[in-house]
Amino acid sequence: xxxxxxxxxxxxxxxxxxxxxxxxxxxxxxxxxxxxxxxxxxxxxxxxxxxxxxxxxxxxxxxxxxxxxxxxxxxxxxxxxxxxxxxxxxxxxxxxxxxxxxxxxxxxxxxxxxxxxxxxxxxxxxxxxxxxxxxxxxxxxxxxxxxxxxxxxxxxxxxxxxxxxxxxxxxxxxxxxxxxxxxxxxxxxxxxxxxxxxxxxxxxxxxxxxxxxxxxxxxxxxxxxxxxxxxxxxxxxxxxxxxxxxxxxxxxxxxxxxxxxxxxxxxxxxxxxxxxxxxxxxxxxxxxxxxxxxxxxxxxxxxxxxxxxxxxxxxxxxxxxxxxxxxxxxxxxxxxxxxx
Numbered sequence: 001x002x003x004x005x006x007x008x009x010x011x012x013x014x015x016x017x018x019x020x021x022x023x024x025x026x027x028x029x030x031x032x033x034x035x036x037x038x039x040x041x042x043x044x045x046x047x048x049x050x051x052x053x054x055x056x057x058x059x060x061x062x063x064x065x066x067x068x069x070x071x072x073x074x075x076x077x078x079x080x081x082x083x084x085x086x087x088x089x090x091x092x093x094x095x096x097x098x099x100x101x102x103x104x105x106x107x108x109x110x111x112x113x114x115x116x117x118x119x120x121x122x123x124x125x126x127x128x129x130x131x132x133x134x135x136x137x138x139x140x141x142x143x144x145x146x147x148x149x150x151x152x153x154x155x156x157x158x159x160x161x162x163x164x165x166x167x168x169x170x171x172x173x174x175x176x177x178x179x180x181x182x183x184x185x186x187x188x189x190x191x192x193x194x195x196x197x198x199x200x201x202x203x204x205x206x207x208x209x210x211x212x213x214x215x216x217x218x219x220x221x222x223x224x225x226x227x228x229x230x231x232x233x234x235x236x237x238x239x240x241x242x243x244x245x246x247x248x249x250x251x252x253x254x255x256x257x258x259x260x261x262x263x264x265x266x267x268x269x270x271x272x273x274x275x276x277x278x279x280x281x282x283x284x285x286x287x288x289x290x291x292x293x294x295x296x297x298x299x300x301x302x303x304x305x306x307x308x309x310x311x312x313x314x315x316x317x318x319x320x321x322x323x324x325x326x327x328x329x330x331x332x333x334x335x336x337x338x339x340x
Contacts, residue, residue: 020104022061023088027097031058032088035068038077087150094150102143103327110291117294127296128228128249130200137202145179145206147326155324156182156240156271157189162320163334165267169238171195173261176227176244180207184214186240194219198232201225227254235263241270243330245305246289246297255312262337268314271322271330274302281329288327302331309335 026032034044041056048055059078063070067084071077080089087096116122130136160166172195174183180197187193197207201224211220223233228248239258245251258268273289276282289299300308309317314335323329 017108019061019065020108022058023065023067024101024104026058026062026067027088027101030090031055031062032067032080032084033090035078035080036085036089036091038071038079040075040077042075044078096146096150099143099147099150099326102139107288107291110294114294125294125296127292128247130226133200133202136200137206140179140199140203140206141209145181145210148179148181151324151326152242153181153185155322155326156242157185158324159271159322159332160186160240160269162332163267163269163318165334165336166238166269169193169267171236171263172238172240173198173233173236175232175239175241175258176247177207177240178203180210180220180222182240182242183207183220184210184216187216187219188214195236196221196223196233198223198225198227227257232257232261234261236261237263237266239266239268239270241268242325243272245270245272246292246299248298251298252308252312255308255314259312259314259337264337265339266337267334268309268337269332269334270305271325271332272300272305273328274300274305274331276302285328305331305333309333313338 029048029050031044031048034047041059042052044050044059045052045055056076059068060070062068063078067081067088069079069081071079086092086094088100089095090097117125170190170193172183172186172193174180174186174195174197177183177197177199183195183197187195197204197211197220199207199222204222204224208222211217211222225231227244228250239262241258245254248254255268262268273285275285275289293299306317306319315338317333317335319331319333321329322332
């Protein structure tokens with residue numbers, strides 16, 4: 001293939017919103033749900049009261065995005081590719097359609113505000129003020145719940161399997177656990193384990209609903225509060241903490257609180273994005289975390305969290321990168337509280 005023009009990557013960038021809006025429209029209208037079996041554009045359009053010719057154009061774009069298989073003939077037929085059906089069709093247990101649309105909307109809103117945020121006279125941000133607890137709880141119930149169930153739970157279990165001390169844990173804390181599905185999966189896999197899900201009170205109530213639905217109310221409790229101010233309990237063998245430190249004004253104080261909450265010899269496992277030193281690796285992180293950074297939240301450079309754990313008195317600090325979590329690669333770090 002000829003070498004692309006130097007501007008091609010930036011032309012592609014200008015066209016990317018069209019692809020995002022195409023998938024958004026397809027999810028809103030239920031287009032992919034009509035393609036569990038091969039169907040023509042005309043058939044899909046008739047089922048959804050859409051224009052047949054324009055529906056065909058949309059399906060071709062979705063095909064070019066590797067969401068559909070196109071079967072040549074007269075008429076051309078379209079079929080969801082397996083990953084599109086798994087994650088974007090409403091009848092599938094791993095459906096993330098609402099979660100994906102939620103992320104798209106948030107990123108689009110930020111993009112529209114970026115120039116204003118850069119101006120000197122922009123109002124100062126309040127990065128650590130909880131202003132929409134009910135909205136966050138609603139997202140935990142629907143969009144974040146979808147994403148956690150389909151993506152974050154398998155990623156967390158995969159990460160914990162790499163930490164030998166986690167296998168012996170009997171009392172666990174899912175810190176900032178949102179809908180609580182990671183704690184539920186951990187406890188379901190270990191009949192002798194129990195624990196607590198900690199989050200904002202409104203979100204902890206969502207976790208309580210999921211715990212009751214899973215039949216684990218006798219082994220899992222919830223604790224609602226503000227990690228920056230409130231007690232998180234004591235005597236845990238394992239604390240799981242994912243993408244929580246970004247939202248705290250004093251991450252070092254939070255790490256000390258986690259250390260104190262562990263039983264002697266207990267283990268903290270946390271997964272957070274850090275900005276890599278390599279430009280191509282950073283390109284996988286920065287588009288998703290720039291909104292936090294522009295709001296003044298804490299997104300660290302590579303290696304900072306590892307040093308912070310050591311500075312807070314943790315021992316045996318180990319780490320590895322995971323590409324299994326939602327949005328961007330995360331750095332998974334494990335560390336132990338010293339035994340007396």
